[in-house]
Amino acid sequence: MYLLTKTLNDIQSGVYATKDDDGTTCVQFFVDRDDAVTYNELLTAVGYELCVSEAPDEHIDKLCEALGHAYTVAEPGDIVVPRMETFQDSLGKLFK
Numbered sequence: 001m002y003l004l005t006k007t008l009n010d011i012q013s014g015v016y017a018t019k020d021d022d023g024t025t026c027v028q029f030f031v032d033r034d035d036a037v038t039y040n041e042l043l044t045a046v047g048y049e050l051c052v053s054e055a056p057d058e059h060i061d062k063l064c065e066a067l068g069h070a071y072t073v074a075e076p077g078d079i080v081v082p083r084m085e086t087f088q089d090s091l092g093k094l095f096k
Contacts, residue, residue, distance in 0.1 A: 001029045001055050001073065002036035004043070008051040016043070016050050017069055018083055025069045029060060032076040039074075042082055 007013035017027045030036035036052045043050060055063065064071045074080045 001031060001057050001060055002033050002052055003027060003029050003055055004036065004040055004050040005053040006050065009053045011053065011055060011063065015063075015067070016048070020070070025067075027064055027067070027069050027071040028074060028080065029055070029071055030074045030080075032074075035074055035076065035078070035080065039080055039082070046082075 003011075004016035005011055005013055015027055017025050020026050028039070030039065033052065033054075040048075040050055040052050060071060060073075
């Protein structure tokens with residue numbers, strides 16, 4: 001599985017997560033590395049500097065439980081784009 005982190009292959013450096021409609025923090029995992037790269041490029045376009053890192057499949061549950069976060073897994077072929085709030089927040093910072 002792949003996810004976005006602040007430092008390449010260093011989950012302890014910080015993991016990119018969003019909040020869902022209920023306010024639950026959620027980490028996005030990707031089965032396909034190319035999908036993670038595409039998602040990362042969308043975030044890079046609005047000022048995020050993240051790395052695509054790999055996490056062993058068997059550790060995902062433990063990782064998210066330790067962080068107190070929920071998670072989702074994007075399967076190959078899923079279309080995943082950052083939440084509109086991500087774009088609005090980032091664009092708002094540009095025009096301050």
